[in-house]
Amino acid sequence: MSDSLHGKVVLVTGASSGIGEATALALSKAGARLAVGARRADRLAGLAGRAPGEVLTLDLDVADEASCRAAVAAAVEHYGALDGLVNNAGVMLSGPIAGADTSEWTTMVRTNLLGTMFTTHAALPHLLRSKGTVVQISSTSGRVASAGGGVYSATKFGVNAFSEALRQEVTAQGVRVVVVEPGFVATELTSHISDPAMRAMARRMADSMRTLRPEDVAGAVLYALAQPGHVAVNEILVRPTDQTV
Template identity: 45%
Template sequence: MKSLEGKVAIVTGASSGIGEAIASDLAGKGANLVLVARREERLKELADKIGGSSSQKVVVVQGDVTKKEDLETAVQKAKEEFGKVDFLINNAGVMLLSFLKNDKIEEWEQMVDVNIKGVLFGIHAVLPEMLKQGSGHIVNVSSVAGHEVFPSSTVYSATKYAVRALSIGLEKELSKTGVRVTNISPGAVSTELTEHISDKEVLQMFESSGSTTGFLQANDIAHAVTYAVSQPDYVNVNEMIVRPMQKKE
């Protein structure tokens, strides 16, 4: 794998979980960072942590991926500080599982806004610069829920199927431009995402399911991202599915 020394990565949803782990892993491999999330204090804490353990530069941008202007600002700050953007990690997402019959319309809209529009706005903000420089790498974080649907995941899965479709289509469009695209689909990861589920029936279902499936750690997905962006320029890792192993009974 090639070195990431001097590369510049924008990471959305970087204030916790997978996004935080991705930022730390990329910095550990030599990349400079622009961190984007709504929780500015969490971003500053992460920036201080990375700065204390490496020589990489970190720029913090308080932003909401549902606002295209915030992602445009992140790209502009990357250009001002580093002169370029090499990687966009479209990681921000929400998982508000619910049964359709329970009519959580506001949560449906939130998932569409963050999981689909947020990815599109990131692409919108960074693609002109990448095409101009003839290089770049867009990594979209989807989910195994973008490959299969389970009870309560209907809307969430729909958004993650959309992320996969965007990744596939974008990769085909950009195949001769020097800009690469990777779709990464994590399985169950131990993060705070499940803490935001409000549907009591879904929570009860999880409690009674007795699943034998374990959980991945955020670092497992971060390593997958780093692997994809560390490949030689002639290699495009189109898609990766990362699942936890089944627990022994």
């Protein structure tokens, strides 16, 4: 890893666990100055205690546009700039469409899709000034939809579409847009599924393969962020070797 991230200011959402936590720690080890946001403030405090570099912890609910704007503003006020944004916050509430609790659909759309849009919109003026980078944590579900995952996939397809349109709008101004699409990762994401059959299926899938670790995805994020300014790695698809779709 080069020292290209040393001193850069990066905001990571959903940093209280999983991919977000691993990415924040990896960035800190690479010398970045961090702002980390999530709803679970106690976990962020623990993260800050383990990171070797400077970490600003932020109370952030990406489903709330005002919270997104406040988090970005706080990061810029504290550090004086913003060089990178990693939109990682997300939820996966899988289940069949028939008979679904549609409030879970609203939660996924507001968190996964609108949350990414809100935070990107708030950060963009600062990233345009710094010629920075936006990293969107999407999913293989943003490429292939499957039964029981229709709404989750819809949000991730939406993230991919939003990101490509954004890339076309800002790439000539020096802002890079990166979409990282992980396959099955060993995180607590599936534990939030309320449908018992879908939760059991997710456990069986995890047991059937050598899943990715959050650190594997963090490595992909760092790879993209550490490229020289004239190099844009716009898309990284990373699956477990054992995952077929």
